[in-house]
Amino acid sequence: MMWIDGTNAWYIQNWPADYSEEMNERYRQRPEINIVVSLDNGNSWSNALKLDTATHSELGTIPSYVWPADKIFITRRDNQGKPIEVRLYFMYTDDLSFGSYAAGTDPIGEDSGSHIRMAAIDICTEALVVSENNRTEPVRPIAMLNQNFPNPFNPSTTIRFNVPREGHAKLSIFNVRGQLVNTLVDDFKQAGPNEVVWHGVDSNNRAVASGVYFYRLETNGRSEVRRMVLMK
Numbered sequence: 001m002m003w004i005d006g007t008n009a010w011y012i013q014n015w016p017a018d019y020s021e022e023m024n025e026r027y028r029q030r031p032e033i034n035i036v037v038s039l040d041n042g043n044s045w046s047n048a049l050k051l052d053t054a055t056h057s058e059l060g061t062i063p064s065y066v067w068p069a070d071k072i073f074i075t076r077r078d079n080q081g082k083p084i085e086v087r088l089y090f091m092y093t094d095d096l097s098f099g100s101y102a103a104g105t106d107p108i109g110e111d112s113g114s115h116i117r118m119a120a121i122d123i124c125t126e127a128l129v130v131s132e133n134n135r136t137e138p139v140r141p142i143a144m145l146n147q148n149f150p151n152p153f154n155p156s157t158t159i160r161f162n163v164p165r166e167g168h169a170k171l172s173i174f175n176v177r178g179q180l181v182n183t184l185v186d187d188f189k190q191a192g193p194n195e196v197v198w199h200g201v202d203s204n205n206r207a208v209a210s211g212v213y214f215y216r217l218e219t220n221g222r223s224e225v226r227r228m229v230l231m232k
Helices: 009-015 022-029
Strands: 002-005 035-036 049-051 064-070 071-076 084-093 114-124 156-165 167-175 180-189 192-198 212-219 223-228
Touching: 049 114, 049 212, 156 167, 167 192, 180 192, 180 212, 192 212
Parallel strands: none
Antiparallel strands: 002 035, 035 049, 064 084, 071 084, 084 114, 156 192, 167 180, 167 212, 212 223
């Protein structure tokens, strides 16, 4: 589950020179918080669940300073054990006077204070299934290594690779026995595309034999390996 505050930032940016009931109603229509939920470990996400008095009148007031729990509880399952209803607990303050911190004759608030309330929302999991047209595809790691070209090659080939974010990068060549043949890159790299040419030589600049070789990129805690063929 992920959530983000919505109302406070919006209201500060749209604060009127003079408070008005029209602005109060606009405020009531804004979600204090937006929540999105995933039931498949982040492969897809629900549409945003919005907590405001327009969509959840049972809250009884403008929900301010909403704190959702850090866990969603399964309340019902189907015959196969699949969750069909989940419950989210949260706390909020009931801002009864729309600015209860204010004092004196300021029309923004009446200095009446507020209470911390607790509530829960039961969510049918069918509502969390986003249609294919609106489906959010899982965020997949960007491929770092491209296939070398040409391949097969003789006597040299170009290896293109992508560094997702700046950091140390190491590009090495190995033979089929897993023995290190050469290290083409071992340096700090800026994020973005890079390329290097391998001339079919080992670390002592001696030509290597025909055969299958592997090149491995290590950067940002990740590694990728591809295969290439030297054919003389």
